[in-house]
Amino acid sequence: MTSVRILVAHADDGVRESICQLLNGESSWTVCGEAAVGKDAVAAAASLKPDVVVLGVGMPDMSGVQVANQIRAHLSTPIVFVTTHDASALTKGASDSDLEGAVRFMDAVRGVIPPPPRPARSLLERRFGRERRRETRRDPREGGVLTPREREVLHLLAEGHTNKQIAARLSITPKTAETHRARINAKLNLRSVSDLVRYAIRNHIIEP
Secondary structure: OOOEEEEEEOOOHHHHHHHHHHHHOOOOEEEEEEEOOHHHHHHHHHHHOOOEEEEEOEOOOOEHHHHHHHHHOOOOOOEEEEOHHHHHHHHOOOOHHHHHHHHHHHHHHHOOOOOOOHHHHHHHHHHHHHHHHHHHOOOOOOOOOOOHHHHHHHHHHHOOOOHHHHHHHHOOOHHHHHHHHHHHHHHHOOOOHHHHHHHHHHOOOOOO
């Protein structure tokens, strides 16, 4: 069986190592490269031409979305984002709830590359089934709660733009951009940039 080559890019050394161990544990998957910063991820993708890129949503030098856009400017490689929730599950012990978070990440990878052998696949499907049902019970406020302007701001934030850049793009003041950002976080109960990017991807405001 031909091995699927995967590039792993994440700022946290421990998380990156956990991801690599998780992926290398499947016989048909091989980690062909690693990167800790965005520019290295882009360079590695260009030189290695992996079958899949596993990417953290926040890198030290640019956002995960910016890294993905630069990679996709030259390659059609599928990209799987790793959120803060996934990273937490991957670096903890082997409790049931932790494993479910890790398995949800594995299922995302499994959606774009060939599945692992049947015994492992059955375990993933059992565990992920519970997590998926939990994920589908979203907060009823999600969907139409944001104003059109707030959705514009959310889109730009998820792409990695600063308040100043957003203000210039939308012809508003940086203070107004900051106010919109605070309202978005309050309405959607978001606590970090990673949460914001995850929400934007899940609700098809940006494409992963």
